[in-house]
Structures are given as C-alpha cells and as structure tokens.
Amino acid sequence: MMFRGVNQVNLDNKGRIAIPTRYRGELRSDSDSHMVVTVNNTSDRCLWLYTLSRWEIVEASVTALSSFNPVAIRLKRFFIGQATDVDMDASGRLLLPPPLREFAQLKKHIVLAGQGNKFEIWDAENWTAQRDAWMDEGLGDGPMLAELESLSL
Numbered sequence: 001m002m003f004r005g006v007n008q009v010n011l012d013n014k015g016r017i018a019i020p021t022r023y024r025g026e027l028r029s030d031s032d033s034h035m036v037v038t039v040n041n042t043s044d045r046c047l048w049l050y051t052l053s054r055w056e057i058v059e060a061s062v063t064a065l066s067s068f069n070p071v072a073i074r075l076k077r078f079f080i081g082q083a084t085d086v087d088m089d090a091s092g093r094l095l096l097p098p099p100l101r102e103f104a105q106l107k108k109h110i111v112l113a114g115q116g117n118k119f120e121i122w123d124a125e126n127w128t129a130q131r132d133a134w135m136d137e138g139l140g141d142g143p144m145l146a147e148l149e150s151l152s153l
Contacts, residue, residue, distance in 0.1 A: 001026050001051065003114035008124065011110050015101055016093040017121070020112070024092045027051060037096060038083040039103050040120070041075060044130065046113075047096070047104045047121040052085075054117050059083070096121070 007020045019027065027033060036055035040048050050058060062080055065072035082103070086094045096106065109124035122130070 001030050002116055003112075003119050004116070005114050006127075007112040007114075009110045009112060011096070011101070011106055011108055012093075014095065015098060016095050017110055017112075019088060019092045019094060021092065024088070027088060033088040035086050035088065035094065036083050037086050037094070037100060037121070038079055039100065041079050044120075045103065045105050045123075045126055047100055048115075049086075049094075049112075049119040049121055050117070055083070 001023075003023070009017045009020070011017055027035070031051035031053055034052040035049055036052060036059075037047050037049045040046055059080060062076060065076065067073065067076075082100065084097050084100065086096070088094055104121060104123060105126060106121070106123045107125070111120075111122040111124050111127040113120040113122060113127065
C-alpha cells in the first residue's frame with residue numbers, strides 16, 4: 001500500500017481523525033484496521049502513522065541498532081517509546097493519544113501527508129508554514145543525496 005497526496009481532515013472533540021475513504025478498504029485488508037502512530041524522528045512537529053505490518057519492519061530495524069550507541073538509544077526511547085497502537089473504527093476514525101496530539105500541536109484542522117509507506121499527521125497551520133519554508137529554502141538547492149543523483153523524474 002502506498003500513501004500519497006495531501007488530505008485535509010478534522011480532529012473531533014474526542015481526539016479522533018477520519019481516514020480518507022479512498023484508503024480505508026486497503027487499510028482494513030492490509031492491516032485489519034490496526035495501525036501504529038508515533039512521533040517522527042526529526043525536529044518537525046508531526047506524527048507518523050504506519051500500518052501494523054509496515055511498522056513491524058521499521059520497529060525491527062530500529063530495535064536492531066546498537067544499545068551502546070547514545071544516538072541509537074535516544075532514537076529507540078523517542079521513536080519506539082512513543083509508538084502507540086491505534087485501531088480504525090467502523091467509521092474509519094482513529095483516536096490519537098493526547099500526548100501525541102500535544103507533541104504535534106494538533107488543533108482542529110489536520111493534514112495527512114502521504115509519504116509512500118506512511119502518513120505524516122500535521123496541524124494544518126504548521127503544515128502550511130513548514131511547506132512554505134521548504135519552498136523558500138529551495139527543494140533543489142544544496143548537495144544531493146547519492147541515491148537521488150541517478151533518479152529521473
């Protein structure tokens with residue numbers, strides 16, 4: 001399953017968001033409506049939402065990092081320690097835990113930004129500000145990742 005596009009949704013009074021209808025069927029069949037939400041591992045104030053099957057791959061990779069490396073230890077504590085299992089209800093809604101909503105500064109208007117293997121969950125105002133900052137910085141300026149040098153778009 002690939003997640004793409006920017007989807008605007010609302011956070012209700014109980015802290016739930018509705019997954020866009022076009023993703024619900026695949027999410028139900030791929031993960032039986034089980035997902036994992038966690039903080040991202042960058043300085044951005046957003047959450048990452050994975051299907052359970054994708055999360056298990058990511059979690060195994062992070063767990064395999066050295067327990068003697070201080071950076072790896074912090075990543076495990078932050079990224080895995082904040083991970084929370086969430087289930088999509090019959091109406092396609094997910095309850096986002098209060099500590100994660102607070103971390104991502106989520107208010108009423110939310111953006112789900114598809115990232116291929118996961119969704120990013122942003123407060124709409126923060127998303128717009130960050131998107132504009134990325135545009136101001138220039139998406140093509142600076143050194144390119146080696147993996148991107150041979151990419152033809």
